[in-house]
Amino acid sequence: QVELVESGGGSVQAGGSLRLSCAATGYTMRRVCIGWFRQAPGKEREWVASAHLVGSTTYADSVKGRFTISQDNAKNILYLEMNSLKPEDTAMYYCAARASVIACMSWGTWYDYWGQGTQVTVSS
Secondary structure (H helix, E strand, C coil), X not given: CCEEEEECCEEEECCCCEEEEEEEECCCCCCEEEEEEEECCCCCCEEEEXXXXXXXXXXXXXXXXXXXXXXXXXXXXXXXXXXXXXXXXXXXXXXXXXXXXXXXXXXXXXXXXXXXXXXXXXXX
């Protein structure tokens, strides 16, 4: 059973930065994909980025060049570094996981495990 816990959300002004963390437990293999999603009030859930723990990282066009995924393999933590934040980045951010895979997908229903979410608010 994979468990995910997000942290690091908060309020920031436009142009600022935040780093979200996704602490993952319950798996021993590295063939795991971690995805970041976000959902703003009244909007559909949106894929932000995905990282395979021994593979590649991909980003949505809306965040490419501003957001970066990094890993601390020793602690099983995946980070989402968010720079040049915009008001439209305001949303609840979730990390999700699927194990025993060789590549990541960008649709939410593909993932088996979800964290509880962390709120990001960007003011103009």
